Amino acid sequence: MRANLMATPISTIFLLRLLLFGSLLFLETGFAFEGRLNSESHHHHPTDHNVHVTSLMPSTVCSPSPKGHDKKASLEVVHKHGPCSKLQQHKVNPLSYSHAEILSQDESRVASIQSRLAKNPARGENLKGNKTTLPTKSASTLGGGNYIVTVGLGSPKRELTLVFDTGSDVTWTQCQPCARYCYDQQDPIFDPSTSLSYANISCSSPSCQKLESATGLAPGCAATTTCVYGIQYGDGSFSVGFFAKDKLALSHTDVFDNFEFGCGQYNRGLYGATAGLLGLGRNPLSLISQTAQKYGKVFSYCLPSSSSSTGYLTFGNGGVTKEVKFTPSLPNPDYPSFYFLGMVGISVGGRKLPIPPSVFSPGGTLIDSGTVISRLPPKAYSTMQKAFTELMTKYKRVDGISILDTCYDLSEYKVVQVPKIVLYFSGGVEMDLTAQGILYAVKASQVCLAFSGNSDDADVGLVGNVQQKTFHVVYDDAVGRVGFAPRGCN
Numbered sequence: 001m002r003a004n005l006m007a008t009p010i011s012t013i014f015l016l017r018l019l020l021f022g023s024l025l026f027l028e029t030g031f032a033f034e035g036r037l038n039s040e041s042h043h044h045h046p047t048d049h050n051v052h053v054t055s056l057m058p059s060t061v062c063s064p065s066p067k068g069h070d071k072k073a074s075l076e077v078v079h080k081h082g083p084c085s086k087l088q089q090h091k092v093n094p095l096s097y098s099h100a101e102i103l104s105q106d107e108s109r110v111a112s113i114q115s116r117l118a119k120n121p122a123r124g125e126n127l128k129g130n131k132t133t134l135p136t137k138s139a140s141t142l143g144g145g146n147y148i149v150t151v152g153l154g155s156p157k158r159e160l161t162l163v164f165d166t167g168s169d170v171t172w173t174q175c176q177p178c179a180r181y182c183y184d185q186q187d188p189i190f191d192p193s194t195s196l197s198y199a200n201i202s203c204s205s206p207s208c209q210k211l212e213s214a215t216g217l218a219p220g221c222a223a224t225t226t227c228v229y230g231i232q233y234g235d236g237s238f239s240v241g242f243f244a245k246d247k248l249a250l251s252h253t254d255v256f257d258n259f260e261f262g263c264g265q266y267n268r269g270l271y272g273a274t275a276g277l278l279g280l281g282r283n284p285l286s287l288i289s290q291t292a293q294k295y296g297k298v299f300s301y302c303l304p305s306s307s308s309s310t311g312y313l314t315f316g317n318g319g320v321t322k323e324v325k326f327t328p329s330l331p332n333p334d335y336p337s338f339y340f341l342g343m344v345g346i347s348v349g350g351r352k353l354p355i356p357p358s359v360f361s362p363g364g365t366l367i368d369s370g371t372v373i374s375r376l377p378p379k380a381y382s383t384m385q386k387a388f389t390e391l392m393t394k395y396k397r398v399d400g401i402s403i404l405d406t407c408y409d410l411s412e413y414k415v416v417q418v419p420k421i422v423l424y425f426s427g428g429v430e431m432d433l434t435a436q437g438i439l440y441a442v443k444a445s446q447v448c449l450a451f452s453g454n455s456d457d458a459d460v461g462l463v464g465n466v467q468q469k470t471f472h473v474v475y476d477d478a479v480g481r482v483g484f485a486p487r488g489c490n
Helices: 009-027 099-116 121-127 211-215 378-390
Strands: 048-052 074-079 147-153 158-165 172-174 227-232 238-249 255-268 276-279 298-302 310-315 325-330 343-348 365-367 374-376 396-398 407-409 415-419 421-425 429-432 439-443 446-449 451-453 461-463 472-476 481-485
Touching: 147 255, 172 238, 211 227, 325 429, 325 472, 343 378, 374 378, 378 451, 429 481
Parallel strands: 158 276, 172 255, 365 461, 374 451
Antiparallel strands: 048 415, 074 147, 074 310, 147 158, 147 238, 172 276, 227 238, 238 255, 298 310, 298 472, 325 481, 343 421, 374 461, 396 407, 407 446, 421 429, 439 446, 472 481
């Protein structure tokens, strides 16, 4: 779900209907089938992180993490643009990425999320009653948002590299014969005609009828009564094709028959070299719901501290330790697919800030693996930003970039002291952020506070993937809770 060129809610839905039913006419013609460096700091203060500036910069060498890979229901998570990624055509110098573009697209994604979840009737009236997926960010240019895993599909198994996203429900991949159009991808495009276990899903199937709750658009029907799905994201990217089922392999031993997914025949957008998207939302069509009998609606991940390391995505509760502290995942009947949390406070440099918990209530707080930079209510952000700058006065302030307005020139330092930031959630749960979860480094002379303020008190807040780095983040949807434990990747 990645956002770029935002369409209005009406134009988005109208365009997707045209795409879906225009594609139906075409398909009917015959295609219906770590943060802290204590070892070198002898005077570390418990309210600060002592950070080597070089540790904030991207590396061109892959340093895999050993943790998580010993679990049979675990997938390796890598940053799409990093040196650990197998997407060879995108193995370029991390320093060459446009951070302005990354942040601009993150802003577009969040704007789309907030417009869809708007409680202000004037802002949300065009979306009333529409349950839609969050927008997909451009996978070809985004940095922090592009965490990918490799799964197997079909019989015999074909490996596919997919972006995983907790804010999306339907899993889809590009499929031959690409009846209308397929973008370039690194893996061979999945050919359903070569899979012995592939089958299209009929229009009369209950699964087909569930598509509207997962995509915001009613499914279509091809001439052969095959169910046709359509999904469009906030940047105008889209995928249209057959809703189908096949074998999904998450490991050598964990294989699921009749996994339901989108087999895309008409796909456009900036997905980069990935084959599609893995939906980890709460909808009945998501991977989490379809594998619930085996995994009990429990999954977890650790996002690596940098693009040059690895993390993991694990299914089931085998990797959940007593160190994980859980906060309730708050129900939202209007948007049941998303994971909402109850944020109640923030501390900076060991001092709890005077922010009433009610400040976080109007819009709520959403945890999202696809959003890069966390968003806070205006009052919460201004209070946190003020406290942070007061503790960073020894460092030179420089111009901000895009949505980041608090930046410093650290190029003259080898080690810097950065005030700790802790996020507090209901149930007494704390996220004591690593330095990599506090700072976003454009370059050594422009290192920024990795938070941004919303423009409206009613906008939903978000816990983005920068802040989630190195945490073991556990989603237990059977109970309705999300948990955190530090040092999850190491």
